[in-house]
Structures are given as C-alpha cells and as structure tokens.
Amino acid sequence: xxxxxxxxxxxxxxxxxxxxxxxxxxxxxxxxxxxxxxxxxxxxxxxxxxxxxxxxxxxxxxxxxxxxxxxxxxxxxxxxxxxx
Numbered sequence: 036x037x038x039x040x041x042x043x044x045x046x047x048x049x050x051x052x053x054x055x056x057x058x059x060x061x062x063x064x065x066x067x068x069x070x071x072x073x074x075x076x077x078x079x080x081x082x083x084x085x086x087x088x089x090x091x092x093x094x095x096x097x098x099x100x101x102x103x104x105x106x107x108x109x110x111x112x113x114x115x116x117x118x119x
Contacts, residue, residue, distance in 0.1 A: 086110075
C-alpha cells in the first residue's frame with residue numbers, strides 16, 4: 036500500500052514539474068524582446084544587451100538618470116564611469 040502511495044506522489048510531482056517547465060520561458064529578464072545577440076569568433080552566441088532602458092525587458096522602477104545610463108554603459112567593466 037505504501038509503494039502505491041509513493042508511486043502516486045511521484046507521478047503528481049512529475050506532472051507538476053512538467054507543468055512548471057512548460058510555463059517557463061527561455062528569455063533572459065535583462066533583454067527586451069527582439070534584442071539582437073552577437074556572435075564571437077567561434078560562432079557561439081554571446082548575449083549582449085544594449086545600454087539604456089529601451090533595451091530592457093521590464094521598465095525601470097524609478098526614473099532613469101544620467102548616472103544609471105553611465106553605469107549601464109560601462110557594465111561589465113571593472114571601473115566605474117567618471118561622469119557623475
């Protein structure tokens with residue numbers, strides 16, 4: 036009897052997992068829809084987002100400032116921009 040309950044619980048868990056997988060998307064939260072991606076010399080896709088709120092999938096939660104723009108343009112550089 037315990038084995039049947041375990042099998043039923045496993046089937047429910049598997050069904051929930053498959054449902055969750057079908058609802059997830061492959062898009063990155065940082066990229067707006069239709070954002071082009073660059074290809075490096077080995078033809079591997081390297082996702083690079085353009086700077087600015089227009090290239091973001093979600094709207095910024097607060098007003099976009101010049102400091103935000105400068106920081107976004109410098110990412111992933113190790114040095115912060117000196118324009119603020």
